[in-house]
Amino acid sequence: MAKNWAGNITYRAGKIHRPSTVGQVQSLVAGSGRIRALGTRHAFNELADTTGELVSVGDLPRVVEVDSAAAQVKVSAGLRYAEFSEELDAKGFALPNLASLPHISVAGACVTATHGSGVRNGSLASSVAGMEIVTADGSVVEITDPSGAVVNLGALGIVTSMTLDLVPAFEIRQYVHEGLPLDSDILGVLGGAYSVSLFTDWSSSKINQVWVKQRVDEPEFVPEGTVAADGPRHPVPGMSPENCTPQLGIAGRSFERLPHFRPEFTPSAGEELQTEFMVGRSDAVAALRAIDAIRAKVHPVLQISEIRTIAADEMWLSPYYRRDTVSIHFTWIADTAAVLPVVSLVGEQLAPFAPRPHWAKIFRIAPEVLRSRYERLPDFRELVRSLDPEGKFTNAMVGELLS
């Protein structure tokens, strides 16, 4: 049976189709009772699964059409970011931001509001200007107003292409600084450069590493009280940095520095589980203190925790909807039974800050509580009803959210 990347989910779907034309996607969808899209399988929960059939758009013809005048690119939805970033760069363009690894599909990333870091950077979904989607009756619908439809959790249909807004190509220098006390000016550090990530294993009240991704045209930023790493680092203590993007301030193209991991390596063997909660930036310091208070429970089942920032947006199901965000991420050991109680505990500690979970990672939040954190959920429910009246693309997770 097919599994997700981490191997913790076995898909129940009877079959995984790999159509090679949009026409085939249309016929498949029109003839199916229950169907869902599958991307590059990096989600850690049952979001992609269905009791019906799955369809991957990974074999659709490759499309990378740059419109230089509009500063946009139309890409096939199943492409991984690493598969077209270099081509954009060659044409003088870049995406404003990327996630920690470039191995994920564009559609799978955007429909789940996948993000990188940077106080002025939105999620990857915020770069989506439009998309083509095969809806329940098999027709291709062109979406030109992305606010309600992009972060859709696969509930609107099978996305076959996306049009992304671009920025002029740029260069980044990446530095790692070590040993930031947790009671430092954390928000100041997170806002100190184009993209900043903090890593801690919660073994002490200290941030182990500050990853600073600085545009070459920005002034150099050195977080106070830290020491510059004397060589390349991996975020997880003890792991070899060979699969990490170049550090030590060596300037390079943005797509080779914004992800933490190089495309030619698998970042790990999938021996991990992940959870991530998003809180408002103004609550971030208190939220970090709340995790610090339970670090004796967190540390034993943790590989590494990462803290990033995401700018607010207007997308209905976005965890960053109208809220400048700090995300608190946990890469756990690959032991579901040991990890789940700690996931619940972390959720309880953060409850006063009304955290919104990463849609594609493991979380335990009562459905009615989760629903209350998305004020535009009624609008999204209506959109689903209009495009998929019989719930063809709905699964258990989405059904619970929409009920």
Ligand SMILES: Cc1cc2nc3c(=O)[nH]c(=O)nc-3n(C[C@H](O)[C@H](O)[C@H](O)COP(=O)(O)OP(=O)(O)OC[C@H]3O[C@@H](n4cnc5c(N)ncnc54)[C@H](O)[C@@H]3O)c2cc1C
């Ligand atoms: C090692 C690792 C590192 C990660 N780093 C980050 C990070 O830095 N930042 C972050 O925010 N997240 C991160 N993630 C999470 C990841 O971005 C999400 O899991 C994302 O959904 C992965 O995309 P995918 O194509 O693998 O999706 P899948 O797991 O295949 O599917 C996820 C969802 O997308 C839907 N979907 C996929 N393709 C389509 C389509 N064509 N049309 C409609 N719906 C579709 C599926 O139905 C499902 O609901 C990481 C995950 C891993 C394993």
